[in-house]
Amino acid sequence: MDNRVVWAEGIFLSPHHFQQQERYFENTLNQRVSMTNPFQWGFRRLVIEPDALLMGQVSLAEARGVLADGTVFNLPQNDPVPPILDLSEQKNLADKRIFLAVPSVQNNKALVNKRLDSQNNYRYHRFDIELMDYNEGDRSSESVELASLNVKLLLEGDDTNDDGNVRLPIAKIKESTSNGSLILDETFIPPLIDIKASNHLLSAVKQLISTLSVRATTLSERVVNVSQGGSNSIQNFLLLQLFNRYEGLFKHYISLPFLHPELLYRLLVQFEGELATYYSPSRRGSANLIYRHDDLSQSFKIIKTVLKDYLSAVIEEAASPITIEERRYGIKVATVHDRKLFDQAIFVLAVKADLQVDDLRAQFPKQTKIGTVENIRNLVNNQLPGISITSLPVAPREIPIKRDFLYFQLDANSPHWKSLGASGGFAFHVSGDFPELELEFWAVRK
Numbered sequence: 554m555d556n557r558v559v560w561a562e563g564i565f566l567s568p569h570h571f572q573q574q575e576r577y578f579e580n581t582l583n584q585r586v587s588m589t590n591p592f593q594w595g596f597r598r599l600v601i602e603p604d605a606l607l608m609g610q611v612s613l614a615e616a617r618g619v620l621a622d623g624t625v626f627n628l629p630q631n632d633p634v635p636p637i638l639d640l641s642e643q644k645n646l647a648d649k650r651i652f653l654a655v656p657s658v659q660n661n662k663a664l665v666n667k668r669l670d671s672q673n674n675y676r677y678h679r680f681d682i683e684l685m686d687y688n689e690g691d692r693s694s695e696s697v698e699l700a701s702l703n704v705k706l707l708l709e710g711d712d713t714n715d716d717g718n719v720r721l722p723i724a725k726i727k728e729s730t731s732n733g734s735l736i737l738d739e740t741f742i743p744p745l746i747d748i749k750a751s752n753h754l755l756s757a758v759k760q761l762i763s764t765l766s767v768r769a770t771t772l773s774e775r776v777v778n779v780s781q782g783g784s785n786s787i788q789n790f791l792l793l794q795l796f797n798r799y800e801g802l803f804k805h806y807i808s809l810p811f812l813h814p815e816l817l818y819r820l821l822v823q824f825e826g827e828l829a830t831y832y833s834p835s836r837r838g839s840a841n842l843i844y845r846h847d848d849l850s851q852s853f854k855i856i857k858t859v860l861k862d863y864l865s866a867v868i869e870e871a872a873s874p875i876t877i878e879e880r881r882y883g884i885k886v887a888t889v890h891d892r893k894l895f896d897q898a899i900f901v902l903a904v905k906a907d908l909q910v911d912d913l914r915a916q917f918p919k920q921t922k923i924g925t926v927e928n929i930r931n932l933v934n935n936q937l938p939g940i941s942i943t944s945l946p947v948a949p950r951e952i953p954i955k956r957d958f959l960y961f962q963l964d965a966n967s968p969h970w971k972s973l974g975a976s977g978g979f980a981f982h983v984s985g986d987f988p989e990l991e992l993e994f995w996a997v998r999k
Contacts, residue, residue: 555580583623592815592846594621595744599723599751601737609641609733611651611706611724618746620655620719626702638706641733646726650709650741654718655702665700674717678703725850742849745814748807754849755807757857758817762803764864769796792831799824814853818844821856825863832863872951873898875994877981884933886926887994888978894996895973900963901949902942902981903993913987914959918942920985923963925972929980940967940979951997958993 557577558570586593596618605612613635616628628634635653640646656676658664666675677700684697707720725741739753748754772793776786802820806812826838833839839859845852873894875887889895902923906913924932924939932939942961948954963979964970973979983990 579623586623590813590815592813593746594619594623595721595746595814595846596723596750597745597747597811598749599743601724605637606735606737609639609643609729609735611638611640611735613653613706613723616653616723618721618750620721622657622719624655624702624719626653626655626704628704632702632704635704635706638708640708640726640729640735643708643729646708646729646735648738649726650722651724651726652707652709652718652720653723654705654707654720656717657719659717673703673705675703677701740850740854742814742853744846745849746811748812748814748817751849754814754817754853757853758803758807761860762800762807765796765800765803768864769793769800772796788831795827814849815844815846818852818856821853821860825856825859828860828863832866872949872995872997875978875996877992877994880980882930883982883984884929885981885983885992886978887981888926889973889996892974894998895970898996898998899949899965900979901945901952901995901997902961902963903948903952903955903958903995904961905955905958905989905991907988910957910959914944916985917959917983917987918944918961920983920987922982922984924969924980925976926978926980927976928969928972929982933982940964940969949995949997952995955993958991 554573555576556573558574564570596616598615598617600613600615602612602614613628616626616634617630619625626632638651656664656674658676664676666678679698679700681696682699683694685692685694705718706723707718709722722741722743724743725738727736727738729735742751742754745751745754748758772789775789776793799820806817806820822838822842825842829838830836839856842856842859843852873891875889877885877887880886894900904913904917906917908916918941921942922929922932922939923942929939931937941964943964945960945962948958948960952960979994981992
């Protein structure tokens, strides 16, 4: 019963009135908070003693947060740390969780122990403290009786009465070694109200920011060099805008003194949805992204996997420029480092010379021999046909259009094409007179 107390003239005050008023205020506060955010419970700070784990024990150094029933705890500042949980003699501990537990509020059950009562099933323990009067004047002290939370550590399965405690998981055991020490699952994320209470989650966000920075730098270089042959420029600009925006947002979020995991998850889902437009085969966001505050490990594992797949995908340019190098005896060489392009792309030679366009279109294919690096000299010396080229009416849309350039496509059905896979690349020999000759070579993915 959490109704307010009726304060009326003539009532006889007793502890019951103040206890009921306290229940009313606590319930009202919890209701208001839960209406603004239903996930306002979990850890704000959590530190487990690493040395105790080596001895097969679980010991808390510090813990701050809110229980699911709205109870605020602060160890060891306001409430004593719980007794050490000794698991050195326990077997079959793998995948079991450790809980921080406090006896729950139950009807008709006392919450505070009597003096000298050592039972451990009360919600609060009494203790005395000397408090100073903070009013100016007589700064006398008075012994005041206060209550601290009765906090315990429980192993999953050991608490036979689940209704008897309000619990928060603090860790998950990965394994127990032969010498009795405990190894915790570093990927386990307890319920949080601040992601900085989980080193694993905080590190994952920092890694994401680092990845975004690298990808944004790569894209910015392509965008800056678009006039030198970058393609898919609109997509690159949009992706760069996307990465710049979210890199800044994630940096801002982790710089805050407090970051709730649901807010982080919301941003990650939004980011995933935008990335899906570019990377998902269906161009749709993932349908199984559901936030579970009581299972943050699984919630963030799923979305981290999706984002990792998207961000590890190679942003392939629809058209890649291939450098043409001058060699001796008028031979030019274009090295193709990605051998898969021979099957997955068409190759286009862009040509410009100080000639009439029609003359260049007619003469250049006749005066040019194209082969592999290994057989070009044989083709030239013996006047043998190489890979033929065909004039294109317009430049492929993937290639930047340049004034006065003509575009020729190499014949992939040439008998010489099969030997390109084992070759170092293409070789060109241009005979005849082509003043101010300029050549550009492109691989355009099919």
